[in-house]
Amino acid sequence: MQSFDFVRPSSVAEAVAALGAEDAQPLSGGQTLLPSMKQRLAAPAVLVSLSGIAEMQGLRREGDSLVIGGATTHATVARAARTDFPALAELAGNIGDPAVRNRGTIGGSLANNDPSACYPAAALATGATIVTDRRQIAADDFFQGLFTTALEEGEIVTAVRLPIPQRANYQKFIQPASRFALVGVFVASYAGGVRVAVTGASGDGVFRWTEAEAALSDRFAADAVTGLTVEAEGMIGDLHGTPAYRANLVRVLTGRAVAAAG
Amino acid sequence: MPKDTSAPATGIGAATKRREDIRFLTGRGRYTDDINLRGQAHAHFLRSDVAHGRIRSIDTAAAEAMPGVIKVFTAADFASAGGLPCGWQVTDRFGQPMQEPKHPILADGKVRHVGDPIACVVAETLDQARDAADAIVVDIEDLPAVIDMKAALAEGAPKVHDELTSNLCYDWGFVEENKAAVEQAFRDAAHVVSLDLVNNRLVANPMEPRVAVGDYDFATDMHTLYTTSQNPHVIRLLMGAFVLGIPEHRLRVVAPDVGGGFGSKIYHYAEEAFCTAAAKALRRPVKWTSTRSEAFISDAHGRDHLTRIELALDADHMFTALRTETYANMGAYLSTFAPCIPTWLHGTLMAGNYRTPLIYVNVKAVFTNTVPVDAYRGAGRPEATFQIERLVDKAARELGADPVELRRKNFITEFPYQTPVAVVYDTGNYHATMDKLLEISDRAGFEARAMESQARGKLRGFGIAHYIEACGIAPSNLVGQLGARAGLYESATVRVNATGGIVVMTGSHSHGQGHETTFAQVVADMIGIDAGQVEIVHGDTANTPMGMGTYGSRSLAVGGSALVKAAGKVIAKAKKIAAHLLEAAEGDIELKDGTFSVAGTDRTVDWGAVCLAAYVPHNYPLADLEPGLEETAFYDPANFTFPSGAYACEVEVDPETGAVEILAFSAADDFGNIVNPMIVEGQVQGGLAQGIGQALMEHCVYDETGQLLTGSYMDYAMPRAEDLPLFRVDHSCITPCTHNPLGVKGCGEAGAIGSPPAVVNAVLDALNRGGHAVSHIDMPLSPARVWAAINA
Numbered sequence A: 001m002q003s004f005d006f007v008r009p010s011s012v013a014e015a016v017a018a019l020g021a022e023d024a025q026p027l028s029g030g031q032t033l034l035p036s037m038k039q040r041l042a043a044p045a046v047l048v049s050l051s052g053i054a055e056m057q058g059l060r061r062e063g064d065s066l067v068i069g070g071a072t073t074h075a076t077v078a079r080a081a082r083t084d085f086p087a088l089a090e091l092a093g094n095i096g097d098p099a100v101r102n103r104g105t106i107g108g109s110l111a112n113n114d115p116s117a118c119y120p121a122a123a124l125a126t127g128a129t130i131v132t133d134r135r136q137i138a139a140d141d142f143f144q145g146l147f148t149t150a151l152e153e154g155e156i157v158t159a160v161r162l163p164i165p166q167r168a169n170y171q172k173f174i175q176p177a178s179r180f181a182l183v184g185v186f187v188a189s190y191a192g193g194v195r196v197a198v199t200g201a202s203g204d205g206v207f208r209w210t211e212a213e214a215a216l217s218d219r220f221a222a223d224a225v226t227g228l229t230v231e232a233e234g235m236i237g238d239l240h241g242t243p244a245y246r247a248n249l250v251r252v253l254t255g256r257a258v259a260a261a262g
Numbered sequence B: 001m002p003k004d005t006s007a008p009a010t011g012i013g014a015a016t017k018r019r020e021d022i023r024f025l026t027g028r029g030r031y032t033d034d035i036n037l038r039g040q041a042h043a044h045f046l047r048s049d050v051a052h053g054r055i056r057s058i059d060t061a062a063a064e065a066m067p068g069v070i071k072v073f074t075a076a077d078f079a080s081a082g083g084l085p086c087g088w089q090v091t092d093r094f095g096q097p098m099q100e101p102k103h104p105i106l107a108d109g110k111v112r113h114v115g116d117p118i119a120c121v122v123a124e125t126l127d128q129a130r131d132a133a134d135a136i137v138v139d140i141e142d143l144p145a146v147i148d149m150k151a152a153l154a155e156g157a158p159k160v161h162d163e164l165t166s167n168l169c170y171d172w173g174f175v176e177e178n179k180a181a182v183e184q185a186f187r188d189a190a191h192v193v194s195l196d197l198v199n200n201r202l203v204a205n206p207m208e209p210r211v212a213v214g215d216y217d218f219a220t221d222m223h224t225l226y227t228t229s230q231n232p233h234v235i236r237l238l239m240g241a242f243v244l245g246i247p248e249h250r251l252r253v254v255a256p257d258v259g260g261g262f263g264s265k266i267y268h269y270a271e272e273a274f275c276t277a278a279a280k281a282l283r284r285p286v287k288w289t290s291t292r293s294e295a296f297i298s299d300a301h302g303r304d305h306l307t308r309i310e311l312a313l314d315a316d317h318m319f320t321a322l323r324t325e326t327y328a329n330m331g332a333y334l335s336t337f338a339p340c341i342p343t344w345l346h347g348t349l350m351a352g353n354y355r356t357p358l359i360y361v362n363v364k365a366v367f368t369n370t371v372p373v374d375a376y377r378g379a380g381r382p383e384a385t386f387q388i389e390r391l392v393d394k395a396a397r398e399l400g401a402d403p404v405e406l407r408r409k410n411f412i413t414e415f416p417y418q419t420p421v422a423v424v425y426d427t428g429n430y431h432a433t434m435d436k437l438l439e440i441s442d443r444a445g446f447e448a449r450a451m452e453s454q455a456r457g458k459l460r461g462f463g464i465a466h467y468i469e470a471c472g473i474a475p476s477n478l479v480g481q482l483g484a485r486a487g488l489y490e491s492a493t494v495r496v497n498a499t500g501g502i503v504v505m506t507g508s509h510s511h512g513q514g515h516e517t518t519f520a521q522v523v524a525d526m527i528g529i530d531a532g533q534v535e536i537v538h539g540d541t542a543n544t545p546m547g548m549g550t551y552g553s554r555s556l557a558v559g560g561s562a563l564v565k566a567a568g569k570v571i572a573k574a575k576k577i578a579a580h581l582l583e584a585a586e587g588d589i590e591l592k593d594g595t596f597s598v599a600g601t602d603r604t605v606d607w608g609a610v611c612l613a614a615y616v617p618h619n620y621p622l623a624d625l626e627p628g629l630e631e632t633a634f635y636d637p638a639n640f641t642f643p644s645g646a647y648a649c650e651v652e653v654d655p656e657t658g659a660v661e662i663l664a665f666s667a668a669d670d671f672g673n674i675v676n677p678m679i680v681e682g683q684v685q686g687g688l689a690q691g692i693g694q695a696l697m698e699h700c701v702y703d704e705t706g707q708l709l710t711g712s713y714m715d716y717a718m719p720r721a722e723d724l725p726l727f728r729v730d731h732s733c734i735t736p737c738t739h740n741p742l743g744v745k746g747c748g749e750a751g752a753i754g755s756p757p758a759v760v761n762a763v764l765d766a767l768n769r770g771g772h773a774v775s776h777i778d779m780p781l782s783p784a785r786v787w788a789a790i791n792a
Ligand SMILES: Cc1cc2nc3c(=O)[nH]c(=O)nc-3n(C[C@H](O)[C@H](O)[C@H](O)COP(=O)(O)OP(=O)(O)OC[C@H]3O[C@@H](n4cnc5c(N)ncnc54)[C@H](O)[C@@H]3O)c2cc1C
Pocket: A025, A026, A027, A028, A029, A030, A031, A032, A033, A034, A050, A070, A071, A094, A095, A096, A097, A100, A103, A104, A105, A106, A107, A108, A109, A111, A112, A114, A116, A117, A118, A119, A151, A155, A156, A157, A158, A178, A179, A180, A181
């Protein structure tokens, strides 16, 4: 790790100001950023810690939505979302290991947009709104491919607003080594229809499987997707699975998520 | 003090808790990285990021000018040093010695694998050393890399070592004289079954990465190396005599607490020689600690065999002949014992548990632009067992035979048994372990369980394997003929103190095995005192007798036997002293529960009084007997020991995803006599975890350019507790080893040897029962591979 300056603001405004410095970067749980600094793959000059900002912490119910502060840890979500949004609590409780969950945050995960991360699937499937220090971004516009988002330089995810579905479930099939999602499917059912978001599978990052959404909006049953096919083209192929295997998992896991959502 | 017979037993057979765990579990262990010497400087290696290249130039000027940098070393600084030696010379089918390339401490002229050290910066702090390493300018001309073993042997393939005639290290035939008869038996066979398989390359991944701290005292001309080693005496000999030219009495090697080795810490590594030499050159202690990423590209890897194996059977399904052709990856250089693994630790085990009269094993060892490959838990024996047990299972399926019955029919039942591959099994009872296995695994109830799985849309399978292992490779005069450049005895000194407590100095080394507990149990049992009175010292060449260290499940069988010999000498002398004190004839003295008595009388003297007399020899036969009570013994075994066992794995396969879940795993082992059943169970469980890891998860993969695709835990899958079932481990089947004093055989590797074929056989059983005619899947049986096999 190379030397850096460290600031720990107590408000979003102070953080935004601190991020104005050259080569400054926000630090949230550090579960992604610190390992890459240790490997010398990243060497920011200034780290602006978001963990001391009270307004970015915790969960609150706002009507039919759950609003989660950007610096809220996975462990907190796993605990506090259990009643309002159990599928999300379960997702958070299956990220990494206890150390990762006690440090890693929802804002960090969304900002990072790892193609195998779990939260992006939840945000996209619920049609969440990503709240930043300067605007509100619809999930459909936020995720823009591998490790790429709509965030501008120095823009901070301060909160996420997720509409609570009537029924939902997240199925995560783990990559055997990293235990991130080899494929993860989040199914969320609302009065207005069903949304299905897939992580881990596509070379373009998290995406919505619209055929399944149409079929499930018609009839919310596991076998509604059995006849659908997922194109292997564009899927990730690596040591842990071919594109055809991932395409198969998308279909199988979608069916299982529907069955589990009840 | 006489033994308190009401206290819990601590001798042989007692499941006493491991005394070392108090320090390990409370963070009080003292590992090499805990050692920080005054004035210590830090080393950081610049390693090759290409698999094969010619070094045109190395410019260290900028790095040398960086803050804190003491010196930047390159190959030029080691011009007078020898290369890292290979400890075993294999002779090929044609009577020629293997090709043995040079292995410099720092890359000299060429880099030959990703991770090959090119230069090393020594600086005041580690960060300064790393910063400076980034400033070294290396100009490397990329050369085409050879990764695939068969491609490496093709005509005109790029050579890993320009000075060798090809990438073939050796072409070994065993037993060459049997070859024609084996071929005839195949022509005469009623059935021939064959299988092509891969034994997947693994990374050992001990919890503690390697560390070396070199120190030099110019006032006494003493060198000290603290290192993460399984055998400090071997390192002292190899490094002193072959690499740095330091006489052994000027070199001390200390391997303190070591956090696991699994074979990867047997070898002499460049970093050890570097730190030792640099400490002298700079007159400062020099420390290097491997990062986990570095471990992936610098620790010796394991396995990596490619095999075609064939079995000939007669009309009654009796095995008549077996032949194999194996390509064994050596990597870019010969690691210390690499050549012996696919030959003498593999070919000699190809009889397995069966009376196959004719066997021919061919092994081609190949250099590639990858990290060197050497022994990893089991070393050669897992590769042999996997081939045999997969093939016998395949034979059963093809012939419509029951896999248990086909094995039973061919089991060796009479001992000693001379195999056609040189070794003689002294004892065993394979039907007994098989019976025990069928009982503990409830094979009888399997069909009902399979139906229950089917109802849930899952495929259940049951897989069997029976293994034979050879531990405690020996005797030295034989292994010398086979090419070993070392002896394979072990040593122990038993030092009795004046007040009766005992310190044992052993040449074995404990890095997780629990010797401090079990060795104490053995000595305490012989004398009849509490094990708490016995302390075990190991790991420091300054205070232990020359020993060969710990690997190959040899410590209790060989090191423990040396201990018994030394303790026996101590007891013999103590009896003489007791005879004097009791004014009786030596032959009438008996030792029981720490008390010497004159047979048939009530006259006694206890252990403590005899020890005190030895060191305060006021009333003592000084004319006939030296004072003191301390003896050393060396033990060179007459033969290997041959543990064996039967393993069963029960799995459930999810046909939609290919995911495999292990529902049950049973192991019925024959380890001979047991000193501490709890420790044996722990060793078996650890071995099973690693074997299951190999079967389902672990895989070290290079791309065609020689980049390591699995260079971290993001891609190299290690098993975790949640991936494993509760194991059913039994070691009640006992046929004691016939040629060592404890009748013990060794249990450290069994789990890793017997489990991979049991797991794979179980998965294939599940698929075939489910209507998927799949004859083989290469390890690891990842969900993606199983799914692909189902959908092929
Ligand atoms: C062993 C391990 C296992 C893991 N397993 C999983 C898994 O199964 N599933 C999964 O989804 N993830 C997994 N993760 C990733 C984990 O969830 C991380 O916590 C997460 O991806 C990043 O969150 P963080 O708070 O740690 O962010 P940091 O590491 O602090 O930051 C990550 C990036 O986001 C930026 N950033 C952070 N916060 C904000 C913000 N509020 N606004 C704007 N930019 C910001 C940082 O500048 C940095 O570029 C794992 C990580 C580890 C180490």
